[in-house]
Amino acid sequence: MTRMTPSEAFVETLVVNGVDTAFGIMGSxxxxxxxxxxxxxxxxxxxxxxxxxxxxxxxxARVSGRHGVVIGxxxxxxxxxxxxxxxxxxxxxxxxxxxxxxxxxxxxxxxFQEANQLPMFEEFTKYQGHINNENRMAEITARCFxxxxxxxxxxxxxxxRDRFYGDIDVEIADPIRIERGPGGEQSxxxxxxxxxxxxxxxMISGGGVVMGDAVAExxxxxxxxxxxxxxxxxHNDSFPxxxxxxxxxxxxxxxxxxxxxIARADVVLALGTRLGPFGxxxxxxxxxxxxxxxxxxxxxxxxxxxxxxxxxxxxxxDAGAAARALTSRLADRALACDATADERAGxxxxxxxxxxxxxxxxxxxxxxFSIDMIKESxxxxxNWLHPRQVLRxxxxxxxxxxxxxxxxxxxxxxxxxxxxxEEPRSFFAAMSWGNCGYALPTIIGAKAAAPDRPAISxxxxxxWAMSMVEVMTAVRHDIPVTAVVFHNRxxxxxxxxxxxxxxQRFVAGELEGGESYADIATAMGAEAIRVDQLEEVGPALAAxxxxxxxxxxxxxxxxxxxxxxxxxxxxxxxxxxVRHLDRYxxxx
Numbered sequence: 001m002t003r004m005t006p007s008e009a010f011v012e013t014l015v016v017n018g019v020d021t022a023f024g025i026m027g028s029x030x031x032x033x034x035x036x037x038x039x040x041x042x043x044x045x046x047x048x049x050x051x052x053x054x055x056x057x058x059x060x061a062r063v064s065g066r067h068g069v070v071i072g073x074x075x076x077x078x079x080x081x082x083x084x085x086x087x088x089x090x091x092x093x094x095x096x097x098x099x100x101x102x103x104x105x106x107x108x109x110x111x112f113q114e115a116n117q118l119p120m121f122e123e124f125t126k127y128q129g130h131i132n133n134e135n136r137m138a139e140i141t142a143r144c145f146x147x148x149x150x151x152x153x154x155x156x157x158x159x160x161r162d163r164f165y166g167d168i169d170v171e172i173a174d175p176i177r178i179e180r181g182p183g184g185e186q187s188x189x190x191x192x193x194x195x196x197x198x199x200x201x202x203m204i205s206g207g208g209v210v211m212g213d214a215v216a217e218x219x220x221x222x223x224x225x226x227x228x229x230x231x232x233x234x235h236n237d238s239f240p241x242x243x244x245x246x247x248x249x250x251x252x253x254x255x256x257x258x259x260x261x262i263a264r265a266d267v268v269l270a271l272g273t274r275l276g277p278f279g280x281x282x283x284x285x286x287x288x289x290x291x292x293x294x295x296x297x298x299x300x301x302x303x304x305x306x307x308x309x310x311x312x313x314x315x316x317x318d319a320g321a322a323a324r325a326l327t328s329r330l331a332d333r334a335l336a337c338d339a340t341a342d343e344r345a346g347x348x349x350x351x352x353x354x355x356x357x358x359x360x361x362x363x364x365x366x367x368x369f370s371i372d373m374i375k376e377s378x379x380x381x382x383n384w385l386h387p388r389q390v391l392r393x394x395x396x397x398x399x400x401x402x403x404x405x406x407x408x409x410x411x412x413x414x415x416x417x418x419x420x421x422e423e424p425r426s427f428f429a430a431m432s433w434g435n436c437g438y439a440l441p442t443i444i445g446a447k448a449a450a451p452d453r454p455a456i457s458x459x460x461x462x463x464w465a466m467s468m469v470e471v472m473t474a475v476r477h478d479i480p481v482t483a484v485v486f487h488n489r490x491x492x493x494x495x496x497x498x499x500x501x502x503x504q505r506f507v508a509g510e511l512e513g514g515e516s517y518a519d520i521a522t523a524m525g526a527e528a529i530r531v532d533q534l535e536e537v538g539p540a541l542a543a544x545x546x547x548x549x550x551x552x553x554x555x556x557x558x559x560x561x562x563x564x565x566x567x568x569x570x571x572x573x574x575x576x577x578v579r580h581l582d583r584y585x586x587x588x
Contacts, residue, residue, distance in 0.1 A: 208272020
């Protein structure tokens with residue numbers, strides 16, 4: 001036991017958990033602790049808006065595999081973080097949000113910046129700790145950090161502002177870390193038996209493979225099976241794209257090769273994935289999910305097993321440990337699929353080649369609306385760029401070891417077809433939460449965790465306007481990133497629904513203002529490049545990455561795109577409207 005103040009106990013617990021970076025905006029509610037961040041070796045990165053801070057903590061955690069930490073002033077500073085913590089929850093990020101609260105003697109009196117802060121985050125946290133007595137500061141702080149890692153998700157540490165003060169006897173506990181096992185012996189045996197008899201097995205490599213640092217184990221098991229490997233939705237970094245068995249991502253705007261191959265499966269090994277509904281829906285006019293295949297699902301959270309898809313075998317275990325156990329069980333067994341390994345390899349190569357050729361030729365959308373918008377863009381602005389062509393050029397110009405964060409939206413979703421990675425912890429999206437304003441702050445956090453890696457964000461102009469102020473954070477605090485802005489002057493994803501279901505009656509979807517995001521970026525202290533010629537896309541990205549890595553410059557690349565639109569997010573979620581009143585007779 002050591003005599004110290006509660007603020008010191010709080011900071012020392014952060015230190016023993018390896019925290020060296022936190023994101024937020026300074027405030028009087030936690031200033032006593034903040035005063036000793038620096039001697040504790042903790043850098044507080046002051047942001048422009050607290051939502052950006054929580055996204056940065058998310059990006060930091062997803063790259064490093066360690067805690068991301070966000071802190072802000074009680075009340076409005078804390079409520080600003082809710083959206084970003086929800087995104088971290090669906091990304092399984094071990095983010096700890098520290099929420100200083102109104103002092104205990106003022107709670108319930110309606111004082112300045114008072115709010116009931118625990119219910120705000122109840123749905124999006126794995127654990128909520130509240131300091132009801134300063135003598136428990138180290139204990140409950142440690143528990144929040146332990147639970148964030150143990151349960152792979154955000155936790156909340158709520159501290160009434162007067163609990164930072166006093167004089168207490170404290171023992172700073174070492175972090176609790178557990179070894180995650182492969183799952184039950186019986187379920188592993190059953191899974192191995194199914195795989196041994198499979199004639200066309202397919203592996204889905206999910207986020208659990210990334211979070212468990214299990215790519216090598218997934219590769220070894222896939223090679224033993226000789227099976228196609230597809231990425232689960234928005235986990236394009238869960239299997240190396242250069243591997244001959246890699247077949248691309250499933251889900252919205254994913255790979256046709258992946259979908260056609262999994263449609264042939266008689267056994268699907270879902271490794272480290274909850275099989276979320278958005279990653280298994282029909283796409284490209286294909287209902288590709290194999291209705292009669294036997295499903296083996298591996299997930300560290302037993303509640304996810306069989307939740308979305310009916311399964312034959314459920315394994316509650318770590319993706320890497322389970323993959324090793326299955327590889328060991330199959331090592332000396334004769335597999336039914338061994339006899340057709342060459343044929344399957346040919347099918348993989350053939351489907352991938354066909355998809356790549358289609359992407360090369362798929363330079364623009366060909367529906368009637370898009371054709372009209374392309375003509376309009378050419379007539380009004382000159383030959384502005386087709387989004388698919390831009391995404392292909394960006395893909396070709398990607399540097400080694402790149403990290404990419406994508407925002408929500410039409411063009412960003414289409415990018416799912418073009419983003420390929422060689423190592424895990426490289427691709428970051430808002431996952432099932434799907435909030436705008438995600439990409440830029442998240443890639444800033446990722447860059448803070450991995451300053452030696454190139455960092456790029458993608459955003460449409462609508463989402464960009466929600467978060468672009470964090471360019472100032474990157475510039476002010478020497479966290480250089482490259483931001484690509486697809487400027488097509490519309491809310492594309494929702495506008496596509498108005499095209500398909502509402503007779504092209506456009507309400508609130510236009511973003512025509514004449515603004516130059518390149519000029520705005522320059523005003524915020526960043527470098528800027530405006531691109532309106534296809535041959536300029538690759539060189540612009542190369543120049544921005546060079547400035548980022550060698551000159552520590554943040555660059556915004558504004559790409560002028562046509563208004564053509566890809567497929568809608570959810571064809572299954574809308575239907576042709578029915579109108580009953582005479583006044584709506586023309587709105588059918």
